Amino acid sequence: MFLRRVCAKRSCSIAFALIFISGTKVEAQQKSTLKGQITSVNQLSDITPNDWAYSALQSLVERYGCIVGYSNRTYRGNFTLSRWEFAAGLNACLNTIERLIQENFILKNDLDKLIRLAKEFETELAVLGAKVDFLEQQVAFLEDHQFTTTTQLRGEVIFAVSGAFGNKQAVSSGRSQSDRNVEDNITFTNRVRLSLNTSFRGQDLLRLRLQARNTIPFGTAVTGSNMTRLGFDGNDNNRLDINQAFYRFPLGDLVTIQLDAVNVGLTARGVPTYSPVDSGARDAISRYGYSPIYRQGGGPGLDITINPRGIIGANFSYLASTGDNSDSGQGLTNGDFSALAQLNLQPNSVLQFGLTYAHSYETPERGNVSFLQNTGSVLTSRPFGNIATTGNHYGTQATIRFSPHISLFGWGGYSQAIAEDSPNSVANLRGSQGSKADLFYYAVGLAFFDLFQEGSLAGLIFGQPPKLINNEVRETVNSRVRKREDDDTSYHLEAFYRFPITNNIEVTPGFLVIFNPEHNKNNSTLYVGTVRTTFRF
Structure with a gap:
């Protein structure tokens, strides 16, 4: 939970989050969740700039500024990341967008994109303590209350x-x-x-x-x-x-x-x-x-x-x-x-x-x-x-x-x-x-x-x-x-x-x-x- 609090800050960067990921012990319940699924970080394939997830997260960062760790406030998505690094960045976006949803700032197609990312990285986000059920609950609400979907x-x-x-x-x-x-x-x-x-x-x-x-x-x-x-x-x-x-x-x-x-x-x-x-x-x-x-x-x-x-x-x-x-x-x-x-x-x-x-x-x-x-x-x-x-x-x-x-x-x-x-x-x-x-x-x-x-x-x-x-x-x-x-x-x-x-x-x-x-x-x-x-x- 300490990591999640750090990554929710405006100054959180992917590299900064990774330091805490590598140095923070996983709680017993989270370890149990991963048991039998992942035995080594090396088993996780890296996320490259050509992957759909990369471009999806980039578009969310550019539109909503949910990762602002770099001094020029951009997400420099041209480097290969491990799934842990990528999940840390995604978690930072989730924390920011949860607030924006309540303020009716999020476009529906962006919510769909975020839900797909959350499902793809469900295991890694579980380690970070992220909760993504809230996003799905809001999609129907936005469809009924937005004055336009665009x-x-x-x-x-x-x-x-x-x-x-x-x-x-x-x-x-x-x-x-x-x-x-x-x-x-x-x-x-x-x-x-x-x-x-x-x-x-x-x-x-x-x-x-x-x-x-x-x-x-x-x-x-x-x-x-x-x-x-x-x-x-x-x-x-x-x-x-x-x-x-x-x-x-x-x-x-x-x-x-x-x-x-x-x-x-x-x-x-x-x-x-x-x-x-x-x-x-x-x-x-x-x-x-x-x-x-x-x-x-x-x-x-x-x-x-x-x-x-x-x-x-x-x-x-x-x-x-x-x-x-x-x-x-x-x-x-x-x-x-x-x-x-x-x-x-x-x-x-x-x-x-x-x-x-x-x-x-x-x-x-x-x-x-x-x-x-x-x-x-x-x-x-x-x-x-x-x-x-x-x-x-x-x-x-x-x-x-x-x-x-x-x-x-x-x-x-x-x-x-x-x-x-x-x-x-x-x-x-x-x-x-x-x-x-x-x-x-x-x-x-x-x-x-x-x-x-x-x-x-x-x-x-x-x-x-x-x-x-x-x-x-x-x-x-x-x-x-x-x-x-x-x-x-x-x-x-x-x-x-x-x-x-x-x-x-x-x-x-x-x-x-x-x-x-x-x-x-x-x-x-x-x-x-x-x-x-x-x-x-």
């Missing part, structure tokens, strides 16, 4: 009490301290997401996601800097919109295609970020919870994933934020877009890392240019002013999983911005079309899983937000002509602790500190605190 409704609601604090608002590098105070009123905000997940063939997914929110960003209007923004912010005055619509399907055994009609960024497209504390509803509180290279672009597009569970894999993505506009200079190929290619290297369950290149093109047609999506200083967002800008982005990200409970992670990136329109059109800028600017950023962090409580996550992040380190364009400041660069260095320090109240409610207090905001040592330190409550159903 679609499940998932919901996520955030309530957040937040505030930004500091002496004075930040100003750009090279300027004296502002005389404007930080807008430090405490706010109570929300974000609501409802997702309809539909599968027609068991391996495909059609997702429609509705969103409403009223979380005003702690950006330049509040603190003078976008470095203080929260990862779940955004204000639509609680207007309900479709903010995600895609169809994902496999193409053979190694390739997955995703077609996007609406998407808000590359992280929604299956591209691993190698950060176990991704920004959003449940993990890091800031926008800097993963590398800014993944925040390029949005809109309609295409994503291709190759061998996602293998030692070597790859992702290719293309998003066009003006892809729904047929006007001149817009559309899928003539307007704003971002393209990304990533090589994924996952040699084992301890070390995973990615090498990433992205290319972006952004114009002020739909608002202000926001190079690297407002994760750094104001100067990094618009190196040449609010004009069309091309970007070449290079990044590396890695995670080291020291144990099922501790991960070290980090990322670093370099971007080069290129002016596509002449900055001469901006009053205080001097330069020419084709001018270039260089940006650099990095971060390291620690993640602690199940700290003090099962299902909890504590995170710590330290790094340098994107900084403009070289720029060919100059600007006039106080009658002086100077390079438009960040002179000093900002530092980002973030800590949070997520703990579950129930299976569906989690509370995350978090604190963010920005030293020398806007890469200007003349600015006072800025602070952001939040208590985020997440409801999932």
Whole structure:
């Protein structure tokens, strides 16, 4: 029973479970069950990636996340496993799915698949103490009560009490301290997401996601800097919109295609970020919870994933934020877009890392240019002013999983911005079309899983937000002509602790500190605190 409790944890991996299987004595009654059936583990044939059971469990893990032991939260099903290892993974899925069944989250065809697996590995599951009768009892119930046998409704609601604090608002590098105070009123905000997940063939997914929110960003209007923004912010005055619509399907055994009609960024497209504390509803509180290279672009597009569970894999993505506009200079190929290619290297369950290149093109047609999506200083967002800008982005990200409970992670990136329109059109800028600017950023962090409580996550992040380190364009400041660069260095320090109240409610207090905001040592330190409550159903 101790093993079953361990394997039910979110951080359980197959390898971790195997350690306990090999080191735990089988109770007398369980030994009696196996007597006369199995005399040696060697009599059990291994489970290979070509077996039906392998692909069946893979599909359950991908859809319901019932094995999350690897730091990038995927089940790397490309290795041969013993039946004991496989049964440990299946048992972890059973524990998770028992809860999801009661919440009406499971598709009937997936239940049928799970029942077949449970019967095939009945002997091994008996050793682990798993009970599978409950699954069969629920099939008839679901057939009578599901509003559809192909679609499940998932919901996520955030309530957040937040505030930004500091002496004075930040100003750009090279300027004296502002005389404007930080807008430090405490706010109570929300974000609501409802997702309809539909599968027609068991391996495909059609997702429609509705969103409403009223979380005003702690950006330049509040603190003078976008470095203080929260990862779940955004204000639509609680207007309900479709903010995600895609169809994902496999193409053979190694390739997955995703077609996007609406998407808000590359992280929604299956591209691993190698950060176990991704920004959003449940993990890091800031926008800097993963590398800014993944925040390029949005809109309609295409994503291709190759061998996602293998030692070597790859992702290719293309998003066009003006892809729904047929006007001149817009559309899928003539307007704003971002393209990304990533090589994924996952040699084992301890070390995973990615090498990433992205290319972006952004114009002020739909608002202000926001190079690297407002994760750094104001100067990094618009190196040449609010004009069309091309970007070449290079990044590396890695995670080291020291144990099922501790991960070290980090990322670093370099971007080069290129002016596509002449900055001469901006009053205080001097330069020419084709001018270039260089940006650099990095971060390291620690993640602690199940700290003090099962299902909890504590995170710590330290790094340098994107900084403009070289720029060919100059600007006039106080009658002086100077390079438009960040002179000093900002530092980002973030800590949070997520703990579950129930299976569906989690509370995350978090604190963010920005030293020398806007890469200007003349600015006072800025602070952001939040208590985020997440409801999932």
